[in-house]
Amino acid sequence: MHKHHNALGLAAALQPVLPVTLIRPHAAQRAARFFVEKFQGSSFYAIKANPSPDLLKLLWAEGVTNYDVASIGEVRLVATHLPEAKLAFMNPVKAEEAIREAYFVHNVRIFSLDSMEELEKISRATDNATDLSLCVRLRVSSEYSELSLASKFGIEADRAADLLMATRQVADALGICFHVGSQAMTPKAYVKAMEQVRSAIVSAGVTVDIIDVGGGFPSCYPGREAYDLQPYFDAIHAGFEELPVSYSAELWCEPGRALSAEYSSLVVRVERRRGDELYINDGAYGALFDAAHVDWRFPVQLLRQQESRTQDMAFSFYGPTCDDSDYMAGPFMLPADVKVGDYIEIGMLGAYGCAMRTAFNGFGNGATHIVTDEPMATLYGDIEIAAKRPSSNVVKL
Ligand SMILES: *Cc1c(COP(=O)(O)O)cnc(C)c1O
Secondary structure, three states: OOEEOOHHHHHHHHOOOOOEEEEOHHHHHHHHHHHHHHOOOEEEEEHHHOOOHHHHHHHHHOOOOEEEEOOHHHHHHHHHHOOOOEEEEOOOOOOHHHHHHHHHOOOOOEEEEOOHHHHHHHHHHOOOOOOOEEEEEEOOOOOOEEEOOOOOOOEOHHHOHHHHHHHHHHOOEEEEEOOOOEEEOOOHHHHHHHHHHHHHHHHHOOOOOEEEOOOOOOOOOOOOOOOOOHHHHHHHHHHHHHOOOOOOOEEEEOOOHHHHHHHEEEEEEEEEEEOOEEEEOOOOOOOOHHHHHOOOOOOEEEEOOOOOOOOEEEEEEEOOOOOOOOEEEEEEEEEOOOOOOOEEEEOOOOOOOHHHOOOHHHOOOOOEEEEOOOOOOOOOOOOHHHHHOHHHOOOOO
């Protein structure tokens, strides 16, 4: 992999025909150190956000040694690259064969569930193992989050008593987990969820050993205020301290986006301009799924040696495939004189961007390069632990 200082240098040097993924190892390292030093519990990286083995190893080296996996493919991936990693298989609906392989081949001991059927399945698949940590997934509100995770999984707190008691019988350690939805806009999301955890524990009357607050920690995107994660951690820790759990109970979280968003960006080329619409060479079937399907606005910048002197205007993007829905509304703010052949950097694609790329219509196989400059925005710019590294002179947006 070649190293360049930044996207502009790379575009000028290589004039890439295909989209190029830029990775910033220092940004992921900084995010990992933040969670390791500031979250008062264990962080499990949710690898669905970005399963790149390079990223997994970076996080591992900074002390994030636990991973949240959702499929046997993710179990195998982490087990291959980080054989000593602690894995939590947190998809509440799993194939029995996947549970069996995870337990017997890859030493997975942590599983989540939200139904009696799944509890029975886990018992069968592990031959009634007695060394399991089982986390019951509660359904909590996604009202404070940009992307809901409230309808597919989870049992309602007021209906969870039987399942919690039955799981207590089987589990060596009993946990309660939830997910407030991705990009939670306020710590209140976790405070509210903790209230539901409390009522579930009280009505079941069980001893709980693990509270897992899931993911949902936000990253920074244009048009939204900058977030500080410390108030999230403070609210979670305060809520945890108040819960009626065992003295030795552990607090866990499962960040995906917050650990990976700043890791990658993308360099694309403009292939056509039609008014305020730019046809670029990556899109909804590439790294820009969220820009197309949930109208996510990513930061953009025009890559020109000589800065444009025209004012910014709002553009929308079309991707390269022949599909009408390969369209990203934006608005993406770029200088008014953008033209065919220009390169654009699209930032903050490390989470749910590069990971969702497909090969549809023959697109999707560009190169990856390391860059050493700062991501377009960062949550971690002014933290003390970042000051230990030379690459950390960042302005927090
Ligand atoms: C997707 C997911 C995560 C990660 O969520 P983020 O919002 O990216 O932090 C964590 N846990 C589970 C169970 C998930 O499905």
